[in-house]
Amino acid sequence: MDSILPWDRFRDWIHCIAVVTFDLELGQTLETIYPSHVKLSEEEKSNVCYLSFPDSNSGCMGDTQFHFRIRNASTTADLTGARLSKTLVAYNQKCPNALQVYGNYMLGYVHFRQVKDPSLRRGYFQKSVLILSRFPFINLFNQILCILAPEFFDNGISVIESACRDIYHWPAPIPGQTLNLPLLGTVFQVLIPTVACLRANGSPTKSRIQINSSPTKTMPVMSINSVHDPDLFQCLRPVLSHIHLLWELVLTGEPIVVMAPLPDTCANTVHALISTIFPLRYCADFRPYFTIHDTDFKEYTMKSTPPPPVILGVTNPFFAKTLQHWPHIIRMGENSGIYSGKLKKASNIKLLDSQPGVYTCYKPFLQKDNSLLKKIVLGMQSQRPGEVQTAILRIHLQELTESFMIPLERYLASLMPLQKNISPLKAAPLPRPFKQDDFLATLDASGPQLTSGIRGEWAGLYKKFFRSINFSEWYNMRYKEAKRTLQGLHLETIAEADVNIHKWITGKDEVEVVDWILKLRDQITQTHLPIKECVRQKLQQHIEKILKTLPDDLQTVLQPK
Template sequence: MEDESEGSLSPSQDSIQTPAVLPWDRFSNWLHCACVVTFDLELGQAMEIIYPSHIRMTEKEKMNICYLSFPDSNSGCMGDTQFHFRIRQCPGRKQIIKSHVEYNRECPIQLKSDDAHYYGFVFFRQTKDRSIRRGYFQKSVVLISRLPFVALFSQLVSIIAPEYFENGEPSLEAACHDIDQWGPPVPGETMNLPIFGTVLQVRIPTHKDKLVGAGQTRTQSVPTLPAQSILPSLFEVDIYTAFQTILPHVQMLWELMLTGEPLVVMAASPSVTSNTVQSLVSLISPFHYCSDYRPYFTIHDSEFKEYTTKTQAPPSVILGVTNPFFAKTLQHWPHIIRIGEMAGEASVPKGFNKLKKASSLKTLDCKPGVYTQYKPFLMKDKGILKRLIKGMQTKRPVEAQNAILRRHFLELTQSFMIPLERYMASLMPLQRNISPHKGPPSLRQFDVDEFVKTLHQSGPQLTSIVKGEWDGLYRKFFRSPNFEGWLYHRQYEVNQKLQVLHMEALCQANLLDWIQDKEEVEIVDLVLRIREKLKFATNNSVAVKPENINKLEKHMTTIISSLPEDLQSVLNT
């Protein structure tokens, strides 16, 4: 065996050296686990199955999943109900998934794998059954993931759950084995994902995608397969249906999302709350919403006390709730949306809910609408409302209405972002100041007052027809977690770029000439700097060209060999 390994690798030897894919490795690229939650007369909601069986969760995580897997008892959801939730992962249990590290490098920031939260996708069934003591069959199939692929996993659970209710546990096992055959999510690729004889086709977005308007990206045409379901998006929800009864107030809600204001959504069903909360979060896309949000939240949640305390101001979080108890518990919150039963298309233009003062939310049976005392910074764009109302009257398809609304808010958000990006570019050091003989230059600090002064000449008025107090909106945004998150991410990206540019300057410099008249301490400093660059290159293989790595390694070897032997031995250890 030893002699053979010294020769050229044969295919069989290659397979020996490559680590084999372990069972369920590929499954964890997409899902953490699949669960079945049932109603136990003595325990209430209880975890019946966790698949794969080796998956471990804390008791707190299990408890949160169980309580969030059923609609609230007051909602009276008969038949099938679908919704999703988001919970905190317990600290100290982080699992590094190699494919997620690679995926996170190339995906849009709002679609990154989340190592602090789980997303749960629920298919709940409640039917009358006289053979059960309570008189009802109540059970949920739940898919748990670290990936916020709301559209994909909602579709997936709608395929898996009915099969499970029909055929029992073997069908859940078969579904998990199908998922375990999927390749890892690769940004930029269109993937075919087989499940129970059908194929879900979906494109994984990349951070380099050029946004076309309705939140969609230009994609290449891919041949379709038999029995195939093509998903137009991996993660988008129908924002038009979610906001249908409160359309006149959506621009104000966009401001509340942008500035990270606390907000609660109250409705009768978790389907409505989860869709509305997800729609709110996506209103500011391509900004990443950096505060916490809970598409469905119950009084049993482990964060209940933290989020409902009256001893301090409400935290920056969006809660979706169905229990009437919250109308009293959260009546001190500054912004509340109550969603009633969806009106018919024809009656919606007459039935829009007017803005109501937050203080009027005193009774448990208050009317649907938006309750707030917030004064928007921007004037309302009435054109988009007229266009959508006309669409209702002419029976324009919901998909088209949704696309129009998405395009409107994408363009509004981009108008808000352009001055920020322009100012960020001005903080970059000039390329001529990048010297191979010094450390990489750093980005100048973001100065809020300096930025606001730029708005008069190059503000959003250049790209948006919406008028108003833009500078006031920016100043409020600068105090929000969304600004902190955006700035941190942009600084990281720019500093990565500066490191690459500095590395290129080092590669192109004649370092052997430079070291001729230098002290040993300066030469050692240069070697250590090159070593740091190589470490950076190893950790950021996508950003750095392989030929630059080779050049730097040669530079370092040559420079070390020019030093005295005692120093060479120190630097080579």
């Protein structure tokens, strides 16, 4: 099968599908991987095997779904998208920043089954089906596994082969388009959001799943309203009384560990925490499910250095001792009620029998929005539907994040040079440098207090944010976007200029003219620059005119091949 499938199309969505089983002598082992030619490093294999099984202390019986995140050891790609396929680069250009794929990380989506089986020496059947993908589409892949894994457990490896055949027929993951993804007799219908879609409609309220059937269709259609949105209310319900503090911790990239009894609880909680600052992209590391066997275990647990900016989800009680020095610890219990009461100091955490709650010495810069908490509590008392509770939370947090980011976006826009000052005879200008003191001076007149009802020390929160990786990555991304915009405007200015060729080349040597031609030609071919086709054509005409002023031998060399 491997030789006939266009695996580049398959890998536009999924890196591979694997099966991990428990060997009595070897422990967790990689039983099967599809496509079979996919190569995982020894480090990746080890992480995948250990992370695909719940910790032995979890006691998961039946079927359990959760997800993890690992470094892609086979590439040195960075957050800019290096080493990504053309399809994934195109996807990143259209989707919201928070949903962009990383070049050096993969997500693993796991469906684990543990049932008693007297015929086995261990007495239990233990096996996981997992999907490795770069996409943060938690809801989509969980639903795919709900169909794929039980079919595999009942009918064997042919099910995965059939699923792979279906997947290579899928359309490319293009944001803004309704995509129909057939798999094993069901069509998953999804819409990957675009930035424009989010601005127009806001984030979907909940990842509702609707199954539709029609006499004219041969397969049922499962519509997934959101491929990525977590159920905020359900995931964060136990710690909702501290939601604004948690938002600050995530916003500023503080190290957080989530301790939970089950892998799905800690994974979903980590995913929900990251989404609290949506649509801002969380740029620090995060591991929804983390074990003592992870190859990054030593890096993240050493006590000789401060904890790095990362959110870890763990289930092994051993971490209560190992991560006792971490500044922010969230303990999730068995029930889903809201834990009331004051924050617990992190230094007072007990090793194995700590009560659920938030353990931290952090002093928030912003006050709680008691009206939000009151609305949520009243909704619980009146048994308001969970999706409505999630919608209330999501809208509130998204508005809070946008109120925080709008002054930064406005200030960054003020650093752009005026278009009238862009000259065709000079190089493309650059944005002026970001000066924190100058920005802070704008807060009185245009700060977040104008759009948010929450009070507090906003300036202090901005100063802490400036020291985080979330700010540095946001600023670097915005600076690159601004630079591309100015390059595009500069090219438009050159295209529209009435260039007097002989006057322009007077006083310039041939090397300078050739260099100008080569640079301009290179910019014309760069598809990421925001210029229209008519502008490219005019620029090409300018190049041809200047090219004719050069000696014949140079013209021959510079003619495009």
